[in-house]
Amino acid sequence: MIDSALNYLSNGSAITLLVLWSLSLYMIIVFWIFIYRFLSLKSSILTEKKSLEALTSRSSTLSPMSALSKCANGVTNKDILHACEINIIKDASVGISWMSIIASTAPFIGLFGTVVGILESFAKFSSHSKVGFSVIAPAISEALVATAAGIFVAIFAYTFHQILVRKVYELNTYIKAQAKILIAKG
Structure with missing residues (x-):
């Protein structure tokens, strides 16, 4: 398996290698964004959940650890709280659009690599007077690796x-639940 991968990389064209390098970079970006945002969101959700529980059970004030408390600075005006909600969600969703961009473009990058690989294979076969399926099939299967890599990256990104x-x-x-409770309590 490793030998065939190394053979593929050593015999691949510059375009194919560029496509695979780009898709590898995409994969690193996808995992980096996911791990960073997931851990950040998980922590924020836990903080806001505790703050909501405190607000609904024993305390009439917002937890000082809550992002809504930090943004609103004790103000319970509906418009201020709404602006804080928007700002918190905007900050929480940073980087997520990149996942969507990568999920939609990775298959096309892979397809580009496949098309170039097939074109190069046919260019090599043009010098032969007679080419059989046993010669064409391995060349096309090697070219399809780029499409498979693009789809693989897109699956994770999506x-x-x-x-x-x-x-x-x-x-x-x-x-939103915290903001509505604060507005209702006045």
Whole structure:
């Protein structure tokens, strides 16, 4: 397996290697954004959940650890709280659009690598007078590796994007609930 991968990389064209390098970079970015944002959102959700529980049970004030408390500075004006909600969610969703961009472009980058690989294979075969399927099939299968890599990256990017969008929604729910309680308490 490793020998065939090394053979593929050593025999690949510059475009194919560039495509695989780009997709590798995409994969690193996807995992970096996901891990960073997931841990950050998880921490924020836990803080806001505790703050909401404190607000609804024993305390009539917002927890000082809450992002809403830090933003509003004790003001319970509806417009101020709404502006804080928007700002908190904007900050929480930083980087998530990159996941969507990578999920949508990675398959096209892989497809580009496949098309170039197939074109190069056919250019090599043009000098032969007679070429059989046993010669064409390995060349085309090697070219399809780029498409497979693009789809592989897109699957992770799309899945992680959906997980992070759900976490932002969960955070938004806690923030809105706190703001509504604060407005109702006046």
